[in-house]
Amino acid sequence: MLKTLKPFPLLLLSGFLIMLGNGLSNILLPVRMQHDGVDISNIGIVLSMYSVGFLFGAIYCRQLLQRVGHIQTFAICGSLTAVAILLSGLYSDPLVLGAMRIITGFCIACTNATLDSWLGHSATEKNRGRILAVNQIIIMSALFSGQFLLNLAPVESTTLFILAGILFSFSITPIVIGRHKGPFIEDSQGMSFFTIIKLSPLGVVSCFFCGVLYSGLLNMLPIFASNNGIEGFDLSVFMGAAIAGAIILQFPIAYLSDHFDRRKVMFGMVATFIVFSILIPFLIYLEWFKLTLMALAITTGLAACLYPMSISEAFDKVIKEQILAAMGSLLAIYALGSILGPYSAAIAMESLGNNALFGFTVVAAFLLLIFISIRMKKSEALAIDDQESFVMQTPSGAVSVLDPRTVYTQSELSTNAGVQIAVNLAYENPAIALNMVKALARRDIKNASRLVAGLSQIKAVNIGKLYSAIVRIAPYRSIRTAQILIDAAPERAEQLVDWIIMQDDDDMCKIIVAIAAMMPDNGINILQYAAQKMVGKYPLAILAMTEEYINILSSSLDEMRPVDRVATDPQQTATELYNRMQDVSPEQSADIAITISEALPDASFDVAEAYLHNLLLSEEHPFKNKESIQKIQTAINLYMKEVAKNIPEHAVEVANTFIEIVPDVASSVVEIIQDAEQYSDSYLTQTITDKPVESQINEALQKAVELQNVDDT
Template sequence: MRQTFISLFSLFLSCFILLLGIGLINVLLPVRMNLDGLSTESIGIVLSLYYVGLLIGALYSTSLIKRAGHIRMFAGCVSLGAVSILICSLYSEAMLWGAMRIVMGFCIACAFTAMESWLSDSSSKETRGQILAIYNAVVLAGLFGGQFFINVANPQDNMLFVIAGILMCIAIIPVVLSRHFGPVVEEFSSMSLRLLYKRSPLGVVSCFISGILYSAVFSLLPVFAKAFDITGFQLSLYMGAAIFGAFILQFPVGFLSDRFDRRTVLLVLLLISASAGIAVTILAPLGITWAVFLATAITCGIIACTYPLSITEALDKLRQSEIVAAMSSMILAFALGGVLGPYSASLVMDKFGGDALFYFLAFIQLLLACFVVFRMTVRQALPIEEQEQFVMQGSVISSAVELDPRTEYHESQYRPCAEVETTLMVAENDPALAVALSLAVAKVNAERGIEVAEALAILPNINVLNLFQAMSDILPEHIAELTLALVTVKPELGSEIAKLTPSTES
């Protein structure tokens, strides 16, 4: 596991920096639009459009990865996301910002798809649960830290947009400089929402409602905070408390959901969350800051737990072979809820005031609680020992489907690049020409040339020492990578290759 984490360090670093930028822009946009005098309804529309982009990205990200590869697609989409942020700094116009939010949502969905399939490819059956846990922690740590960048400059200036764009650009560097070649992407069939609803009505409805709740609270919380003069560094702490609650409450919620009837746990949590939300609106005018922060952390934490609870509830009713297909539909249900959440909440806030946010959330949660009670009357509880295990979801941008330990594990299949395939075909009849081809590839692309040489070294009719000597003359600055690649496939020649290495470095 330690070796796997080291090999994935560059990807985790890129993920953390990317989430710093996302965390900053998520709190900056509603604050800036509020300062610019936009109505709460307009703010809600702009923030809702982000989830439209997420939905489009979820539908087309796999096709883009297959076309361009993981690294190029990740770099291109994150760069485009940075451009959309910088464009927002040029003009304070709601229509423009809405369009850029769609672009941002699309880019983030594609970037997360690339990262999660890469992590899945690099994990084994034994390690993917641990990798998912580390990934969730990195995502939440980035979102948490990003909130505090809003204190670097005045939100009415353009400096914070520039900082968010810089962070996203920096996030590209660790992945681009990584030696890891992107994995092969496999497409999975999707179960229709209609069929999934027949199998698990509560799972689908609660996924949809959790999308409304999550998108509404984490998009409009800065607007609520402004109504009670929670600004500056205090706003960062307030948003940080909400994200911390979303992280820390998953542990007790997961413990309870695995030991009791999951529907009962969900019902009790919804009632607690609705009560905590109403308490926020009562305590905020009284200026009891610590109590407001605590109640917000509780209600936001439970709202964040509603999504993984919904997934687990649905999976209780499915066979393991259906889990991956069903998860795609649950992501769709969540995204549809995400589109409606901020706009619906903004209409309520525009009519009744900023403090109406938590009343709106409480009302939606109570509606879901009623549906939970209804489902409990028409279907008996599943025996505890037959329930699926709760799995923490640190981000609901996507659900890390292939990393989920509950899904059936499939060993990744390596597919060589076109240069490797061509060279191996040539090597069957003309080894010398194959070596010459590998040298030609190395002159154009060093990493690809080493990959071709590594593939050739496996063949019995290739003189590995001569190949090493020829490649080292062309790639003296990559001698360490070349040595490692050839010794890995031909360990019995390690000592002889080592004898040649000093002379090539001198």
């Protein structure tokens, strides 16, 4: 763990300091406003304004990072939060306080987004989950510690406001003096509220109620506690327990979420929340302070855990490439709930008394409980193994690229100053580019790869020669070098394929497939282009290339989340790949179809249908010429022998496909299946009779089976 965190101490220190100041300000403002005699409803409005700023910060933080950079963004936000808390200490007018809370919420969202994207850029795929957990623990620990700073000076003085301002200002120092350079932030498309609601109604609704419950509790608890005589250090302990619960309960909830139906776990969480919310006022009345702390920690912990549970529930319905966009929408939905929470709780407390805080949370939680019950009845539960894993997460204002469930973006090829200078020089004199790559490759292959990525975008530089400059020195880097080049310049993929085919590399097929795999939206086009170049000189390589690509696709499907697997539509991909390859090499049509079907058995029906379609098109009059009919029947029989031998579990399905169009092959097809000794006569007959006998095809197949049984007896 220490090795994992070694590159990030200054970033994490900055995050701790700014959240420490935020933790102090969060408890200081409601206590100070109550001391100054501000109405509870006005206190609720002021505290809700933090979430208004938080919402705008979550929406616009990426634009700010793109425009001014990471260090500047953090510095601006750190100084603005310092100004906001200092002005809050000088002016007690609710309008001023509300405006300052908007600024604070905006800045906290932006600073957390800054740290998260910075850590995400520096993290690896293996350690980013651990870094996310550590970052979340540091945030919550800082908020917890901030509650105890309230005891350093009287609330009525400006000392605590000054202390919070110092913490906000000082948080800028570690990140400014650090050696890390902020990463480049790419544009990202968001997901509309309508889309995310349609995909995961429960994820959206529970996320909204999480904002209502968690924000309502944390903001109004200081008022509730003070009205019950809990002040000074006891108040800090009281609020500290509330925040500690949000950290501690994530661990048992994570276990339950990953081992049981998530909706049942959520139902149990909300039901338990209701019980403890009812219990807390009675424990306060009985003056059982320690039990009150325990009940409060459980209550706020359960409310906080609704956020990562909501995210996991929504992610079950979202493809991996859309997870970040969905997370941004869920964060905004949480913010909307957290705007409503404090004000609604304040109105309830002002109208019905101090204990109405927990009456309000009980009503809100009961509404959520009803909605969970409705969703459980309306849709079937996802298999436990197919559920998205629970990841410790707090609504910090960041759309976390550290989340291990998101698509990992390799950052090892970010350019350094030396590489950028070399690229700029190559723009002026492209002829020296290859010499620079060769010289650098002999000394530092990693920096040479960076240079190749940069040079690939210069059209005057031959991309094939760039590839060869690395591979001749480091042949083992052939596939990785091709991937680097295409990642940097995907529009030049065909040029690189031309070069690789011309070089007649032993790993030609694997390299071309690696290039195609780097371009999921254009991969089959690249394979077809390569096949067209190979067909004259390397016809057998077309089949090898097809097999390599479809095997990679098949392996990736096994590792995919269920929703990603459905979105990929492997049957359609397999059929398209077959059609493209057989267009280039029709004489290998059957071999290509069988190869694809073996790798993706679930696509065997679709591929067989496409094969038969192409087989019929290859004959001018397929059903009017005896020779053509015989040729088609022979081809079908040969195809069925391969299917029955290699993918017997789909043999009957494929047989029905053929017989539907060419009923005359029914008898021979059934005989082929039986000869394969994979099916008993009774099984085959049952499989056929289970299907609706509504056409000539099924009748023909049924008769063929019966005739075969008579012959056997």
